[in-house]
Amino acid sequence: MKASFISRQQEIRYIKHTFTEQLCAALKLTEVQAPLLTDPTHGTQDTLSGYEKAVQVSVSSLQHQYEVVHSLAKWKRGVLGRYEFADGEGIVAQMKALRPDEEALSEIHSVLVDQWDWEQVIARSARTEAKLHATVRKIYGALKETLLSYTETFKTREPILKLPAEIHFVTTEDLLGRYPELTAKEREHAITEEFGAVFLQGIGGALSDGKAHDVRAPDYDDWQLNGDILVWNPVLGKSLELSSMGIRVDRASLLRQLQASGSSQAAEQPWHQQLLAEKLPQTVGGGIGQSRLCMWMMQLPHIGYVQQSVWAPATHAAHAELL
Numbered sequence: 001m002k003a004s005f006i007s008r009q010q011e012i013r014y015i016k017h018t019f020t021e022q023l024c025a026a027l028k029l030t031e032v033q034a035p036l037l038t039d040p041t042h043g044t045q046d047t048l049s050g051y052e053k054a055v056q057v058s059v060s061s062l063q064h065q066y067e068v069v070h071s072l073a074k075w076k077r078g079v080l081g082r083y084e085f086a087d088g089e090g091i092v093a094q095m096k097a098l099r100p101d102e103e104a105l106s107e108i109h110s111v112l113v114d115q116w117d118w119e120q121v122i123a124r125s126a127r128t129e130a131k132l133h134a135t136v137r138k139i140y141g142a143l144k145e146t147l148l149s150y151t152e153t154f155k156t157r158e159p160i161l162k163l164p165a166e167i168h169f170v171t172t173e174d175l176l177g178r179y180p181e182l183t184a185k186e187r188e189h190a191i192t193e194e195f196g197a198v199f200l201q202g203i204g205g206a207l208s209d210g211k212a213h214d215v216r217a218p219d220y221d222d223w224q225l226n227g228d229i230l231v232w233n234p235v236l237g238k239s240l241e242l243s244s245m246g247i248r249v250d251r252a253s254l255l256r257q258l259q260a261s262g263s264s265q266a267a268e269q270p271w272h273q274q275l276l277a278e279k280l281p282q283t284v285g286g287g288i289g290q291s292r293l294c295m296w297m298m299q300l301p302h303i304g305y306v307q308q309s310v311w312a313p314a315t316h317a318a319h320a321e322l323l
Contacts, residue, residue, distance in 0.1 A: 034093035043269025090120030119285030192239035245286020
């Protein structure tokens with residue numbers, strides 16, 4: 001029991017350390033310290049799907065209410081501007097968050113969220129699909145190198161997990177046309193099972209059927225230039241989203257998406273005013289799930305095998321090795 005526990009912890013540490021180094025090298029990122037709390041009056045809290053309620057923390061000595069972060073999408077962009085990072089340079093933070101309003105906890109959804117939250121400065125002229133795809137390929141390269149290194153170091157998982165040489169790109173609109181009879185999530189499973197690794201582009205805006213493939217906050221990703229990195233999970237027999245990312249909104253796309261989502265009032269917040277005044281750099285960024293990457297690479301059936309969180313008694317009964 002003790003040996004198994006220690007071995008698992010060593011594998012988790014190896015994967016996290018190796019991928020951090022690979023990601024930093026691929027995108028010229030500097031690792032920085034991440035905030036846990038944010039001031040809700042500043043506008044840097046991420047609204048995610050719009051229904052999640054942030055965990056509130058009342059700080060007595062400051063007589064002020066703060067919120068546990070949902071992600072660091074807007075905070076990172078502010079840091080890059082404040083410290084005058086140049087085109088092609090960026091940052092990554094080891095982000096932890098609490099999302100107690102998850103609709104249902106599952107083998108891949110936890111109250112605790114841990115991810116590599118990264119952001120890179122780009123030129124205004126680089127707000128293109130070509131730049132987005134080039135960035136995805138670099139992240140995918142870091143993922144492949146980490147998997148190879150892990151497999152060579154810990155040859156304990158059979159069968160050996162593999163990734164295709166290249167990641168497959170597809171838009172949500174094309175995916176709808178390909179599988180019109182399937183739900184959005186079923187379409188993700190189908191395309192990822194076929195190709196092994198997929199970048200699904202264009203999440204947030206309405207498709208030709210009048211529905212969005214999935215919900216995205218209107219004030220960080222450009223809905224035309226964003227997407228998810230999906231890999232096939234042979235243990236669960238379905239696709240697994242490892243990353244949500246994209247080229248960030250500029251003035252025009254922010255106003256357009258705020259209006260489309262019925263949240264134009266958010267434009268009055270301090271962070272949004274900075275962006276509208278074009279005082280923030282153009283960036284590409286996203287989050288990459290740490291526990292999801294570890295459970296997938298270690299071929300484990302539940303995210304609770306690699307992170308300490310809270311679960312129902314029935315989940316503990318079904319998975320005796322939850323941490």
